[in-house]
Amino acid sequence: MxxxxxxxxxxxxxxxxxxxxxxxxxxxxxxxxxxxxxxxxxxxxxxxxxxxxxxxxxxxxxxxxxxxxxxxxxxxxxxxxxxxxxxxxxxxxxxxxxxxxxxxxxxxxxxxxxxxxxxxxxxxxxxxxxxxxxxxxxxxxxxxxxxxxxxxxxxxxxxxxxxxxLEPLTRAEVHQLCEQVLRADVSPWASAMFADASAGNPYMLLSLIEHARKTGALGLRHGIWFLLSRPGLSDIPGADLIGHELRSMSPEERTAAAIVALAGPLPLGQLLGFGGPKAVDALERAGIISVSRGADRTVRPASPLIGEIIRRWIPAGRSAGLRASFVSLPSGTFVPPDAFLNRVRWALDCGAAVPAEQLLKAACTANAALDAPVALRAAEAISDVAMIPEARLQMAYARYLLGDREQSAKFLQLAEPLANQGSRYLAALLSGRLRNGQPASHSGAAGGPSWLDPTPVAVAAGMAGSQLKGGQTDREGRLNQLVAAAGERLEIKLPAESLLAELLCAQGRVAEGVGLAREAWHEAQGWGMALPLVYEDQLVRYSLSLNWAGEWEALAAALNEYEAHHTSRLLLSGGILHLMRGLARVRQGRMPEGIAELVHSVEELTIADPWELLPLAHAVAAYAESVVGHVREAEEHAVAFRLFRYRGQGAVPLLADAYSTAAGGAPEGAGDVAKRLTGLAAEAKRQGLRGIETDIRRLAVRRGDTEAADGLALSSLAVEGREAGMLHDYALAVLHADDAELVHLSDKALRAGYVLLALEAAQQAERCLAETTDKRKLLAVQRKIQNRMTAAGMAAHIDLVRPEQDAELTARETEILDLVSGGATNAEIASRLCVSQRTVEGHLYRVFAKLGVSRRVDLIDTGGDSHRP
Structure with a gap:
């Protein structure tokens, strides 16, 4: 070390x-x-x-x-x-x-x-x-x-x-140190968890990095270091430093340190029963414990890492003796969840008898905290016959969190019968998750992710004491009934509200949907972590609603707040944050930034994906990669998407299929891309999802399907919002090949902050002017495209709006291709043709798109003979 x-x-x-x-x-x-x-x-x-x-x-x-x-x-x-x-x-x-x-x-x-x-x-x-x-x-x-x-x-x-x-390292400094030590990119969630575990102490951090790498908890995937599992904290090389500190302390100080590690966090007054003020001060000065400065004066280990090291350092006999002394003293009226779990772990370590009620509570608490190993240990320790079904339900959830779906299904089946209504509700939710999101090769798999599946909603309605009217198939009506019937049952009402909000946004009723989504999300802050996986369900739905509404700042605030306050959950949930940020970047037209987020998302979700979001990440990544000309990467993501059965009803499966298809990833037998997108848009319309229909038809228009502009003009009329109004005018301008109106719309969209629409309109205007003899007019449009691309953070060669399939090169493009094939530089071509270098670059990125290449060397290899006019 x-x-x-x-x-x-x-x-x-x-x-x-x-x-x-x-x-x-x-x-x-x-x-x-x-x-x-x-x-x-x-x-x-x-x-x-x-x-x-x-x-x-x-x-x-x-x-x-x-x-x-x-x-x-x-x-x-x-x-x-x-x-x-x-x-x-x-x-x-x-x-x-x-x-x-x-x-x-x-x-x-x-x-x-x-x-x-x-x-x-x-x-x-x-x-x-x-x-x-x-x-x-x-x-x-x-x-x-x-x-x-x-x-x-x-x-x-x-x-x-x-x-x-010397203050502790900040999270940004921890991330920088991780990347310098590991000499490669590091997942921000890995460095965030390291920062939280070490409390920014450089020596402990370096020790933890070394230990995680040697034990395989930290792994290198596609040039990026990710946390593949929770690293062990108690046996790192830096544990010797803490052991040396403790050996140099008085018996009273060592006892106080042990109590804090084993039972903390706990009130200062409770700790003073084991160590006087001098002992507490000595431990704080040594960096072993921290004491909050608030009125409650809570004491906890200086870092989770130090706490686990001390737990491991205490001999078993000594630990049992300390526990006997601790439980003999009066405890406070409120025990925080993390302290409660520590004390149950302590009792199990000592072989002490723990009431079945406490073990079940510990299992529920640990599963809600996404701490599957602790949940599994507590549930397995329950021997009370009456509580065995409840224990098996918690074991099923723990196995699901660990990625063992087969064992999860087994324990869920063994959990019958469940007498408690709340437990039946939890079982129904887990059953829905297990039925959905499986790879296509998995027998019996079906549908989309459970948070879009109506079955748990119907079960929840029954739990709320309401029977849905027979024969009613309208999903919005069912959700409205559920919200009304749930009453004070927030665990049912708020998920239903967020599902309804997501549906309203997908229908195009954006203002109403976002308002309801925001209300549900804010109410979920207080109760959402009482049930396993449900808090992140709420985050996903809220993020989707904000994405469809284009409220980028609110979305960033929600994701940043989650990241800052829930570091311990990022090992499982980190992929969600990357996915929602990546989707936001793509919807804004910021493709390179979106790809960076989506690459992380795919890897994180490949490691852990209890919310079944990996197919969506692959689909959006396929589209973004295709836009920037990364053909191989786009195809890899599209193939990965097709391996999953992700064809259930709802907005997200349709949109995911559309993104994958627009990337050139239409499944075999589905016809060409344009027909496939038309079919998906028709299905969205049939389900009343006019907002999703508009998104799909917009993708088709970007690909060069001008006939899709007719449907886009109609569907956008059913969608609320200023951008939707501009989309309607944009679609009509594309239909009529009105380059002047497209230029006007591009400027208007840019002023309104809709950078992607501004770029699309400018590129459509350029297509309309492809054969014009007014070179000054064409040059002005090309300059707008360059400016729009810069505003969207794109490289100059990206052709977001694609030409028709197999489009031929123009005479000028053929001339430039011949010069490039001969080895001429852009400057030499511009001089020879008496045009600007920017004009040459504009011609080149259109040649790239028409020939399906992404590099200049590919033009030399291709030669382009088959595309000459």
């Missing part, structure tokens, strides 16, 4: 290093004090500063250790070799010897002291005196708080020393 620490970059510390160097060189200070908890990188910062100061600074190193602290002037012993033995205890003799050493240096020397809190008193006084008189300067590292030597604090108060506190 030492070599890893030494070689790791000083991420997040460069500004501190510069400030310290400036302080010692230019600011008239006589020293710097670097303060931080163990593992924060104090020594590494000190060494970096010395490298910057050398070779112009004479360094006098003083060794400060607990053993030497008891020896008068022990740290100075290497410089006192000429003193007689009887003078070694004489302060004046030592001062004289050190002064002579200082004067012999070619320049004012720098005392360098690591762990100054271990410096003996005599040495501390002598160094402080030398610094105060200007005879020497000092660079010292030290633990925080009361451990800082009083003499150094006095120098700081007098402005002679500068003090630099």
């Amino acid at each position: 030492e070599s890893l620490t030494e070689s790791a970059p000083l991420v997040g510390r460069s500004a501190v290093i510069k400030d310290i160097v400036r302080c010692l060189r230019d600011d008239g200070k006589s020293g710097a004090l670097i303060v931080g908890n163990p593992g924060t990188g104090k020594t590494a910062v000190s060494k970096a500063v010395i490298r910057e100061l050398r070779p112009h600074t004479a360094v006098i190193r003083l060794a400060a250790t607990p053993a030497l602290a008891a020896v008068p002037f022990g740290a100075l012993s290497p410089y006192l070799g000429q003193l007689p033995a009887h003078d070694l205890d004489s302060f004046s003799a030592v001062v004289t010897a050190v002064t002579d050493n200082i004067k012999s240096q070619p320049s004012r020397p720098l005392f360098v002291i690591d762990d100054a809190q271990c410096l003996d008193r005599g040495t501390t006084q002598l160094v402080a005196q030398a610094v105060a008189t200007g005879a020497a300067s000092v660079l010292a590292t030290c633990r925080p708080g009361l451990l800082i030597p009083e003499e150094f604090l006095a120098l700081w108060d007098d402005g002679i020393l500068a003090k630099f506190d």
Whole structure:
């Protein structure tokens, strides 16, 4: 671990290093004090500063250790070799010897002291005196708080020393450090979980990275490091650091640390029954625990990593004795869920009897927190015959979270009969998930993802005490009935509201849908985590509603808030955030950014996908890759999409199929792409999903199917919103090949913030002008396209609006292709044809699209003979 620490970059510390160097060189200070908890990188910062100061600074190193602290002037012993033995205890003799050493240096020397809190008193006084008189300067590292030597604090108060506190690394700095250590891109969710587990402590972070990589919890997939499973926290190499700290503490301090790790978080008052205020202060100064500053004064381990290390460090007998003492004391009225789970784990570790009710509650709590291993352990420990069905239900959920669908289905079947209504509701939801989203090769698979399946909704209606009217097939009506019948049953009402909101947006009733979605999402903040997987269901539906409404800022805020507050869930749910962000980028026309998000989404969902979203991620990724000319990648995603049975009723399966088809991924036997998209749009219309129909017909128009513009003009009339009105005018302009109106709409859309529509309209205008003799007019449109592409973050060669299949090259495009094939550069072609380089680039990206290539070298290989006019 030492070599890893030494070689790791000083991420997040460069500004501190510069400030310290400036302080010692230019600011008239006589020293710097670097303060931080163990593992924060104090020594590494000190060494970096010395490298910057050398070779112009004479360094006098003083060794400060607990053993030497008891020896008068022990740290100075290497410089006192000429003193007689009887003078070694004489302060004046030592001062004289050190002064002579200082004067012999070619320049004012720098005392360098690591762990100054271990410096003996005599040495501390002598160094402080030398610094105060200007005879020497000092660079010292030290633990925080009361451990800082009083003499150094006095120098700081007098402005002679500068003090630099090393704060924990931020999440961004942790991510940067991960990528530098692993020398490749790292999933932001992996680095976020590392930051949370280590609390930004560099040493513990590096130890965790090394351990996760060696154990296979961290894996490299397509050049990106992902967390493949939860890394073990208790047996990392850095555990020795914590063990050393604990061994150096008093029995009272070790007891308090153990109680916090085993039973925490807990109120400070409860902890004081095991360790007095001095013990608590010592643990906080050592970076072992943290105490909140609020009125509740809650104590918890300084990081989850430290907590798990201490749990592992405590012998079993000692742990059982501590538990007996702990449970004999009165507990608070409220025990937080994480503390409750810790205490149940503690009891199971000790072999203590735990009431079946508590075990079942622990299993439910752990599943709701997406912590399947703890849920499985608690459920398996239930032996009460009456609770076996409930325990098996929780085991089924835990197995589902672990990706073992077969065992999940087995335990769900064994869970019958369930007497509790709430449990039957949970069972119905899990049953719906197990029936859907399977690969096409899986026998018996059916439909789309469960959060779009109406079956759980019908079951939930029965749970709410309402029977849906016989013969009613209208999904909106069913959802409205369910919302009305649910009453105060929020676990039923709010999912139904969010389903209804999603449906309204898909129908084109955007204002009503988004309003209902926002209301359901805000209400879900308080209850959503009471049931497994349901909170993320709400997030998906809310995100889809905002995507269809084009409320990008609200969508970003919701996803960012989830990311910031639910780090522990990202191992399973991280793919959702990437997918929704990627979909938003694609709908905005920001294809390169969308691809970056979707690539992460596909990998994350391949690792863990309890919400069955991988098919949608593949479909959108296929489309985005096809737009930027990545033919091979687009086909890979389209093939992966077709492997899943994702053909249930609802908005998302239709839209996913449309994206995959528009990428050139129509399934065999489905006819050409245009006919397939027309069929999907007709199905969306049949289901009353006019918003989805509009999206599909817009995809068809982008592909060059101008006949689809007629249907787009009609469907967009049924959709609310300003963009829909512009889409109607856009469709009519495409039908009539009205280049002037398309240019006007492009400018209007850009002013309104609809960058994708602005680009589409400009490219359609260029198509209308393909054979024009008015070159100035064509050049003006091409310039607009370049500007729109820049606004959308696209490379100049992307042709978002595609020409007809097998379109031939124009005479000018053929001429440019011949010149490129001969090796001419864009500048040489522009000079020869007396046009601008931008015009050449515009012709080239149209040639790319017509020939189905994405690189200049492909033009040389292709030659384009079959496409000449």
